[in-house]
Amino acid sequence: MKLFALMRQFGPLVGRVLLAGLFIIAGVEKLMGFDGTAAVMASKGLPMVNLLLVATILIELGGGLLIALGWQARWGALAIFLFIIPVTLVFHAFWTFEGAEHTQQVHSFLKNLAIMGGMLYIMAAGSGPYSLGARD
Numbered sequence: 001m002k003l004f005a006l007m008r009q010f011g012p013l014v015g016r017v018l019l020a021g022l023f024i025i026a027g028v029e030k031l032m033g034f035d036g037t038a039a040v041m042a043s044k045g046l047p048m049v050n051l052l053l054v055a056t057i058l059i060e061l062g063g064g065l066l067i068a069l070g071w072q073a074r075w076g077a078l079a080i081f082l083f084i085i086p087v088t089l090v091f092h093a094f095w096t097f098e099g100a101e102h103t104q105q106v107h108s109f110l111k112n113l114a115i116m117g118g119m120l121y122i123m124a125a126g127s128g129p130y131s132l133g134a135r136d
Contacts, residue, residue, distance in 0.1 A: 012128025013070070019118045020068035023080060027060030044090055059083045067122060070131020077122035084119070088112040 030037045030053065041049045059079050066076030092112060094105035127133055 009129060012125070013130040015118070016067050016070060016073065016122065016127060016131070019115065019122070020064040020076075022115070023060040023064030024068065027057050027064060030057050030060065046090070056083070067127075070127030071133045073127035073131065073133065074123050077119040081116055081119040081123070084112050084116050 034053065038049045038053050041053060046052055060083075063076035063080040063083070066072045067080070088109055092105050092109040094102055094109050097105050
């Protein structure tokens with residue numbers, strides 16, 4: 001069927017851009033709102049907030065760009081995958097909330113698990129066609 005042939009051809013590119021866009025935008029927003037983001041991180045009791053925030057921006061922007069471009073996409077996906085683990089546990093600890101906030105945090109937690117699944121898929125399958133590293 002032609003639909004699936006088109007998906008094989010363009011699906012990896014569109015999928016990479018959709019996944020990566022989230023992290024590229026988030027990295028830019030953190031960069032532009034550095035002080036506000038640092039305050040949120042500090043409110044969670046994180047140490048060395050400025051250093052962690054710089055690392056966060058580098059992972060989100062760098063990993064997102066690697067994935068979007070399809071160059072070293074597996075490494076970008078690995079970096080983001082590993083990054084999401086502590087982020088999810090610290091910022092979406094749904095078990096510490098009640099009511100509507102609990103529901104929102106459960107959804108955010110599950111969304112992050114789904115994104116981790118996407119990152120695992122990139123690590124397993126590589127960047128696909130229309131990438132700077134088609135064999136990546």
